[in-house]
Amino acid sequence: MSRQDEFFKHITEGNTCKGDYITLGSAMLDSQTVKDAFVNVPLKTMNRHGLIAGATGTGKTKTLQVLAENLSDKGIPVLLMDIKGDLSGIAQPSPGHEKIDERHAKIGLPFEAKGFPVEILSLSEQDGVRLRATISEFGPVLLSRILDLTDTQSGVVSVIFKYCDDNKLPLLDLKDFKKILQYCTNEGKEEFQEEYGRISSASTGAILRKVIEIEQQGGDLFFGEKSFEVEDLLRTTRDGRGYVNIIRLTDIQDRPKLFSTFMLSLLAELYETLPEQGDSGKPELIMFIDEAHLIFNEASKALLNQIESIVKLIRSKGVGLYFVTQNPTDVPEGVLSQLGLKIQHALRAFTAKDRKAIKLTAQNYPDTDYYDTGEVLTSLGTGEALVSALDEKGRPTPLASTMMRAPMSRMDVLNDNELQALLDDSKLVLKYNDTIDRESAYELLNKKIEKAEALQIEEDAKAEKEKEKEQAAKQSRSTSTRRRSTAQNPIIKVLTSATFIRSVFGILKRVMK
Known part of the structure; x- marks a missing residue:
């Protein structure tokens, strides 16, 4: 048996699935695609979380798009964090290209162009379904x-x-x-x-x-309100396809605190809301967190501990988390150790630090007789990746350098008219985009303070009135006392007596005569 035949058998036996699965592409040996050596990921293990990593321009976003499309086709809702603003094209079919046909011929998969059901969400003032929490x-x-x-x-x-x-x-x-x-x-x-x-x-x-x-x-x-209900992330269409929920985050790249706040609240709400399901046949929801370093770089130690705890626990709720970043070292080791699927696009070794990172990354993958992992990491082309997944029994599948399949949807953004048509057709926009500001602590406390102030003013006025009344009474008592004192003075009595007055008038009359 030739080395290529041995490799084909090694890959196909290791990627055999009895249940439902997603095909990512075909394995490569010595930089050549081995047709029909499909690299599969069982749906059963996709709630074990994952990582999509690689340098800028190596195809991470297109890999994310491929996974989201295939999950949607399998009836699994998806939530995407669109930080670069280039994922909305999932709603429209791919226009196709001869290079796509050439790629799929090498892989051994037919290419089908189609769009997917999309819901546009927003954390800010951008158009989309408003996400809020109290x-x-x-x-x-x-x-x-x-x-x-x-x-x-x-x-x-x-x-x-x-x-x-x-x-x-x-x-x-x-x-x-x-x-x-x-x-x-x-x-x-x-x-x-x-x-x-x-x-x-x-x-x-x-x-x-x-x-x-x-x-x-x-x-x-x-x-604020109205609070977003996480059940609305789990919707499927009438024909059984899962909605691809895209959160537009292009205007909050410089606000990582808000991004971390939203992510943690959403994960906590999902964990509290969804029922326990263990390892079922397929996940309830898959979340892709693009530019994941924005969460981890600005997070406090307490916040990191909380994220790590939720990553460990939320798997049992049927939720899979997939972190998309340039370098695996952007993700804390405590989180990295929980990941089942790892898709590693090319890394660039420009500095000593880069070479050290590549060496560490290579050590995170299973040993193989067919690759020098560290060397392959720097020689992968665009749309190629090292893939390590878990089989249906939770064991690592053979490490495969893989030519990834192309997205079925458009690899570009929607234009303004297409985006507006999508929003006009959304039921969730009608449900969540009216701002509600009902009476709450702010208004009730203001009323309480105003009432207390009014009562204080009333009490002050009453006290002032009592004080004035008391002063008037005191003055009245003082006047009465002076009158009594004057009436009791003997000199005053003589001077004001009738006899004294008549005597004075008598004297005056004689003087005048």
Whole structure:
């Protein structure tokens, strides 16, 4: 048996699937495609998470597109983080190209051009279904971790949430939370201290500054109502295809705090909402997080721990997370160790640091007799990748240098008219794009403060009136006392007596005569 025949057998036996699967492409040996040596990924293991990595321009986005399309065809909804703005073309069929036909002839797969059901979502003021969540839905623990608070400050947040629960004050948006922070150390200081203990103004001031940081990155648009229901990410079409939900994030690349906040809240909500399903036949939802370093580079240690915990736990809910980044070292080791599917496009060795990263990356892949992994990593062409997956029993499949299949949809963005037509046809836009600002903590506390101020003014006026009444009574008593004192003076009595007056008038008459 020739080396190529041995390799063909090695790949095909290792990629045999009894259940449903996705074909990524065909394996390569010595830089040549081995036709029909298909590299398959069982749907059963796609909730084990994954990584798509590689240098700029090596084909990461197209690989993401291929996975999203095939998952949609299998009835699995997908959520894509579109940071570069080049994924909306999934809604339209590929125009085709002779190079695509040539690629698929080498792979041994027929090429079919088609579009997929797409829902455009937005965290900001960009067009799309608005994604929102309330402060109450975050809860004190998650909110504290996102704000990177100390234990003392986290305790203050917990007390504030308890106060709002006890007093039926809904915490919906950031202005609600800022108002209660100010209230508990100013107008409501005595009330808080009596019921929940003293709250330091230094602590609330520090928390307020963290909230303002989130607010400046656009958090005021994200926090509020109507809250997005994660069940709407799990929709399928009448013909059984899963929706490809694309979150437009092109305008928040410089606001990583908001991105991390959204990601963590979404994962937490999915974990709380979805039922436990273990290892079922296929996942409930697959999420692709493009430019994943934006989450990890700016995340605090507490936030990283929270993300790592959710990555470990959410698999049992049928949710798979796929991180897309330039270098595997962008992803923390604790997360990297949880990943089942690894698709590694070419890496470039321009510096000593790059060569060290390539060496570390090569060590993360299974040993093979057919490749020098470190060498292959630097020699892969565009649209080629090293692939390591898990088979249906959870074992690593043979490492394969793979020529990836081409996307069936357009590898370009939608134009303005196509995008508007997509939004006009969306049921979710009608459901979520009206801003709701119902009475919540901000309004209720303002009313409470106004009522307290009005009562204080009334009490002050009453006290002033009592004071004036008391002063009038005192003055009246003083006048009465002076009158009594004058009446009792003997000289005054003589001078004002009738006899004295008649005598004085008698003298005056005689003088005048």
